[in-house]
Amino acid sequence: MSSRVIIGDCRAVLPTLEAGSVQTCVTSPPYWGLRDYGHAGQIGLEPTPAEYVAEMVAVFREVRRVLRDDGTLWLNLGDSYNAYNGNAGPSSGFSAGSAADTQRPKLASGHGLRTNSLKPKDLVGIPWRVAFALQADGWYLRQDIIWSKPNPMPESVRDRCTKAHEYLFLLAKSERYYFDQDAILEPVAAASVARLAQPTLSEQEGSDRVPGKTNGNMKAVSRSGNKERKPASARGVPVDTNGETNGAVAGSVPWEGSERNKRSVWTVTTQPFKGAHFATFPPALIEPCILAGSKPGDIVLDPFGGSGTTGQVSEALGRKWLLIELNGEYANLCADRTRQTGMELACGS
Numbered sequence: 001m002s003s004r005v006i007i008g009d010c011r012a013v014l015p016t017l018e019a020g021s022v023q024t025c026v027t028s029p030p031y032w033g034l035r036d037y038g039h040a041g042q043i044g045l046e047p048t049p050a051e052y053v054a055e056m057v058a059v060f061r062e063v064r065r066v067l068r069d070d071g072t073l074w075l076n077l078g079d080s081y082n083a084y085n086g087n088a089g090p091s092s093g094f095s096a097g098s099a100a101d102t103q104r105p106k107l108a109s110g111h112g113l114r115t116n117s118l119k120p121k122d123l124v125g126i127p128w129r130v131a132f133a134l135q136a137d138g139w140y141l142r143q144d145i146i147w148s149k150p151n152p153m154p155e156s157v158r159d160r161c162t163k164a165h166e167y168l169f170l171l172a173k174s175e176r177y178y179f180d181q182d183a184i185l186e187p188v189a190a191a192s193v194a195r196l197a198q199p200t201l202s203e204q205e206g207s208d209r210v211p212g213k214t215n216g217n218m219k220a221v222s223r224s225g226n227k228e229r230k231p232a233s234a235r236g237v238p239v240d241t242n243g244e245t246n247g248a249v250a251g252s253v254p255w256e257g258s259e260r261n262k263r264s265v266w267t268v269t270t271q272p273f274k275g276a277h278f279a280t281f282p283p284a285l286i287e288p289c290i291l292a293g294s295k296p297g298d299i300v301l302d303p304f305g306g307s308g309t310t311g312q313v314s315e316a317l318g319r320k321w322l323l324i325e326l327n328g329e330y331a332n333l334c335a336d337r338t339r340q341t342g343m344e345l346a347c348g349s
């Protein structure tokens with residue numbers, strides 16, 4: 001399959017795709033009650049959170065069918081507040097009355113971040129409502145990843161903290177699934193490198209940075225557990241003329257002390273997009289998802305293609321990609337971005 005954009009509603013397009021044809025799905029659906037993209041029946045303008053969640057379950061049930069048995073879903077969702085006095089209000093990045101707010105697509109008449117099932121000013125909890133509903137529908141809910149934003153948009157609120165994070169959920173089709181841990185390892189702290197360089201765990205002095213720890217200093221443990229190192233002679237280290245190694249030791253894990261398993265808080269700066277699309281996630285946020293969830297040549301799906309970030313990153317990483325986008329104008333944005341990186345784009349319906 002060649003990489004391409006299909007223009008249409010993902011609820012109609014997904015059932016036409018071959019079962020088991022996609023390795024991973026990386027996507028960010030329209031958030032509930034935030035924007036009107038000018039299409040009747042569009043996802044995101046449901047009257048209640050429950051109806052929105054039901055639509056999400058239906059969409060990702062089809063995604064699960066399209067995924068290979070060892071496939072994964074990486075789902076980015078932001079939250080919102082139940083409107084006060086019917087005000088549609090800001091959500092996940094826009095401050096009421098700001099310049100950015102005046103430029104975004106407006107909600108349709110009668111819609112907004114308001115539902116009678118919640119009190120005014122209640123946090124709706126959309127990400128977790130969707131995650132639990134998908135879990136109940138058969139997905140394996142494997143992890144909640146926090147997208148920490150060092151540069152959040154300011155909010156004109158005085159009775160809570162400024163919102164500076166969103167959720168990225170890792171879900172799997174099966175209990176056993178493809179996950180390339182090594183592809184997204186991150187460097188360990190410099191202090192850990194120094195401690196891990198010591199021959200054995202028992203020889204580490206450790207750190208007292210954890211207040212109240214009563215069982216000794218905190219020591220650095222690599223993914224191998226920092227097991228006892230083998231004699232150098234057992235690892236092919238050259239010996240002297242008498243066949244001795246003078247007590248030299250060799251590490252049992254070649255990379256020990258340099259990398260660690262990726263943590264669940266990802267600090268990624270938001271990036272503006274000069275095109276006409278108002279909801280784009282930064283490439284640095286989804287790169288680890290694609291690296292861990294697929295191999296070069298695999299197909300990456302995004303049923304809410306938007307401006308084409310998933311396709312752009314997938315292409316750069318040597319993956320094939322399939323984007324579904326409701327708005328034909330946004331598909332043109334995909335073409336512009338792909339031309340910038342030399343990618344081929346075929347739009348169909």
